[in-house]
Amino acid sequence: MVQLGDVLGFSVFDARSDGHGGEKRTAQLKAALSSKWNYRLIKCSFDNVFNKPIGWGNALAGIGCLPELSENFNGLAASTFRDRIFEATRYRSLLALTSSLTAEIESARFCMWESNLPGYLLTPYVLKKKFAKRVIACPHNIESLVPFQKFKWHSKEPTARLRTEIESLSYCDDVFVISEEEQWLLNLFDIPAKLLPFFPSDSEVEMLTKIREQREQRRSTHFLIVGSAINPPTRERMKSLLTMISVLQSKLLTKAQFKVIGFGTEAFSNFTSSGIIILGGVSNDVLFDEMMNCRAAVISQGFSTGSLTKFPELLIAGIPIISDEGSARSFHRTDGVNIYRNESEFVELLNENLDPPRIPSRPQKEIDEFLKICMY
Numbered sequence: 001m002v003q004l005g006d007v008l009g010f011s012v013f014d015a016r017s018d019g020h021g022g023e024k025r026t027a028q029l030k031a032a033l034s035s036k037w038n039y040r041l042i043k044c045s046f047d048n049v050f051n052k053p054i055g056w057g058n059a060l061a062g063i064g065c066l067p068e069l070s071e072n073f074n075g076l077a078a079s080t081f082r083d084r085i086f087e088a089t090r091y092r093s094l095l096a097l098t099s100s101l102t103a104e105i106e107s108a109r110f111c112m113w114e115s116n117l118p119g120y121l122l123t124p125y126v127l128k129k130k131f132a133k134r135v136i137a138c139p140h141n142i143e144s145l146v147p148f149q150k151f152k153w154h155s156k157e158p159t160a161r162l163r164t165e166i167e168s169l170s171y172c173d174d175v176f177v178i179s180e181e182e183q184w185l186l187n188l189f190d191i192p193a194k195l196l197p198f199f200p201s202d203s204e205v206e207m208l209t210k211i212r213e214q215r216e217q218r219r220s221t222h223f224l225i226v227g228s229a230i231n232p233p234t235r236e237r238m239k240s241l242l243t244m245i246s247v248l249q250s251k252l253l254t255k256a257q258f259k260v261i262g263f264g265t266e267a268f269s270n271f272t273s274s275g276i277i278i279l280g281g282v283s284n285d286v287l288f289d290e291m292m293n294c295r296a297a298v299i300s301q302g303f304s305t306g307s308l309t310k311f312p313e314l315l316i317a318g319i320p321i322i323s324d325e326g327s328a329r330s331f332h333r334t335d336g337v338n339i340y341r342n343e344s345e346f347v348e349l350l351n352e353n354l355d356p357p358r359i360p361s362r363p364q365k366e367i368d369e370f371l372k373i374c375m376y
Contacts, residue, residue, distance in 0.1 A: 062088030075164030141306025148232035212318035229264030
């Protein structure tokens, strides 16, 4: 039960500093807020995110919400009738969720909103309209613009999806984003977003620092391809990267060895080149051992939104990064991040003797500003 003055958070992720990127960001926010207040995280089910058969009963009930939603969200008003029906039924599910949390919401000092996926996109509107609560948004990325996730959004037009997401963010009292690019974009839409970069937890930093120390005593042997293949943009780009590496090896343009690690990367087991080893999802012990012994980490997600949590982690561990142009958002001018734009530049970086990166600084100024704003 939330006590008077506590903070109530809404996220589709668990708070795990040793989990995937989304869980790590949620853990970072929870740790920061827990340093000042009691923090209760409401886990929002993915069941309300994905497109499921809604049935005629729910569809008819959703029709009753259409006038209200169309009046307050121009992006929805411009959508097809089918799209509006789906959003209306999701809205009704959201109303049911918040109604079950009435006591907690009313007692909370403010609400922290991370779950800007379809199904929970209208949360700030509900919290404002029904409870008159202060809402602080920390979206992990601008979900409406994430490539390969159109199946979550009925509209096929990204600008229509973005319009609704922007309108939802406008109901928030304050907005904090993880990347410089999103801060720039949202401010152009009159959303005064502030930057709160990702940085690992103290325990993670301690572990990563030990890896850096061990790397100084070891001879690096291979390249480490890291990424979560359960993330659609990452999965597609990793597939393209492995295809490019297979072609390069068949042409004898590189003899480098690559090991692939990450959630869901077992799906790439069809890449049988002698220079590519698919390790898949591994234990932390295996991951740390590979990080100690790799020459550099290769990251390929392409252009998307948000910012990859792997970048500060790898840099703290003393591992140079070879990244495609799109993945390096917010890190284009960072020591240790080496960007390739085409196949020939990729091969050049593989052949270079890349120096260990400097240890990045904790974004303490941004963390302090975040907590200061939350306090008022």
